[in-house]
Amino acid sequence: MRCDQLYVAGLGTWLPPAEPVAEAVARGDVDEAAARRSGMRSVTVCQDDAPAPAEMAVRAAGLALRRAGTDGSDVRMLLHASLYDQGNALWGTASYVQRRSVRAGCPALEVRQVSNGGMAALLLASAVLAQGGGEVLLTTADRFCPPGFDRWRSDPGTVYADGGTAMLLSAGGGFARVRSLAVVSDPELEGMHREGDPFGEARTAPAGVLDLEAHKKRYVARAGMSFSVARVTAGQRDAVKEALADAGVEAADISRWVLPHFGRRRLETNCLRPLGIGADRTTWEFSSRVGHLGAGDQTAGLEHLVRSGALGPGGLCVLMGVGAGFTWSCAVVEILRVPGWTA
Numbered sequence: 001m002r003c004d005q006l007y008v009a010g011l012g013t014w015l016p017p018a019e020p021v022a023e024a025v026a027r028g029d030v031d032e033a034a035a036r037r038s039g040m041r042s043v044t045v046c047q048d049d050a051p052a053p054a055e056m057a058v059r060a061a062g063l064a065l066r067r068a069g070t071d072g073s074d075v076r077m078l079l080h081a082s083l084y085d086q087g088n089a090l091w092g093t094a095s096y097v098q099r100r101s102v103r104a105g106c107p108a109l110e111v112r113q114v115s116n117g118g119m120a121a122l123l124l125a126s127a128v129l130a131q132g133g134g135e136v137l138l139t140t141a142d143r144f145c146p147p148g149f150d151r152w153r154s155d156p157g158t159v160y161a162d163g164g165t166a167m168l169l170s171a172g173g174g175f176a177r178v179r180s181l182a183v184v185s186d187p188e189l190e191g192m193h194r195e196g197d198p199f200g201e202a203r204t205a206p207a208g209v210l211d212l213e214a215h216k217k218r219y220v221a222r223a224g225m226s227f228s229v230a231r232v233t234a235g236q237r238d239a240v241k242e243a244l245a246d247a248g249v250e251a252a253d254i255s256r257w258v259l260p261h262f263g264r265r266r267l268e269t270n271c272l273r274p275l276g277i278g279a280d281r282t283t284w285e286f287s288s289r290v291g292h293l294g295a296g297d298q299t300a301g302l303e304h305l306v307r308s309g310a311l312g313p314g315g316l317c318v319l320m321g322v323g324a325g326f327t328w329s330c331a332v333v334e335i336l337r338v339p340g341w342t343a
């Protein structure tokens with residue numbers, strides 16, 4: 001869909017220290033060959049004294065609000081997206097972020113659409129802002145920690161990173177404008193991240209370490225790899241095609257592509273080759289130093305591009321997301337001015 005009056009007014013991230021991949025290899029977290037295949041140089045990993053995910057979102061939100069020059073009192077809705085444990089159970093995580101970041105009594109909701117959660121929140125925010133202006137604050141946060149998750153082995157091909165992000169959207173103006181947003185889904189693929197792990201009782205403790213590779217293998221053994229690849233390729237292609245058309249631009253007009261923080265092989269097969277672009281046109285140089293921030297790749301990647309000066313006024317970038325299910329999203333964002341907080 002074409003977006004009118006949808007502006008990015010503030011961006012913020014809170015990332016723990018980036019740990020060099022060599023240290024993960026030395027510790028035995030990943031073998032040398034797999035580390036090399038991933039192309040990753042470092043991964044942001046919470047140390048023992050790190051804040052809980054919800055607190056990481058609070059810190060990212062505070063930065064986004066400060067950069068936007070607001071205390072958040074005009075925020076009409078807060079949307080918090082995550083994938084994994086937020087640090088407590090049966091708890092108003094979004095309300096925690098709201099209490100600790102904005103001074104508004106607005107609805108505070110959680111969004112779960114696996115790794116597309118940040119873009120799903122953008123979709124919801126666009127609908128809210130189209131109905132009456134104001135601001136919507138989007139936050140994401142995750143800490144992919146043991147015992148239930150292995151950041152290197154739970155989903156080989158993607159190295160999971162810890163961190164929080166925040167994006168303040170406004171109907172009144174901002175340094176960038178979202179010109180279009182497309183979200184496409186294909187539920188035929190939902191079994192890919194589930195099969196092999198039957199529905200069970202509510203788990204208080206994780207049933208071993210999550211093994212998405214085993215789930216994927218069982219699904220593909222039944223559905224077929226060519227079927228799976230064809231459907232994954234088609235969904236992403238449709239999202240990109242719709243977003244570019246609704247923005248009235250071509251792929252050649254896009255100066256930077258904010259892609260999901262895959263490892264290098266997945267990035268090549270799922271994004272670079274299908275899109276016909278080189279890694280230099282993407283956020284790979286950044287994402288290879290961070291890792292997959294769950295629902296936050298797109299906000300973190302956009303902040304990186306703006307801070308680094310890679311995008312100037314008039315520059316167009318695309319934010320792409322994909323979530324198990326699958327759901328694919330694509331947004332075309334135009335930089336209107338360089339915000340004062342850039343490097």
Ligand SMILES: CCC(=O)NCCNC(=O)CCNC(=O)[C@H](O)C(C)(C)COP(=O)(O)O
Pocket residue numbers: 113114115116155157192193212216220228229232266270322323324326
């Ligand atoms: C679970 C976190 C999440 O939502 N991730 C997004 C969905 N996963 C992906 O897009 C990763 C890439 N996977 C795929 O495209 C499909 O699984 C394929 C195409 C069947 C196999 O890809 P591969 O595992 O070989 O990289």
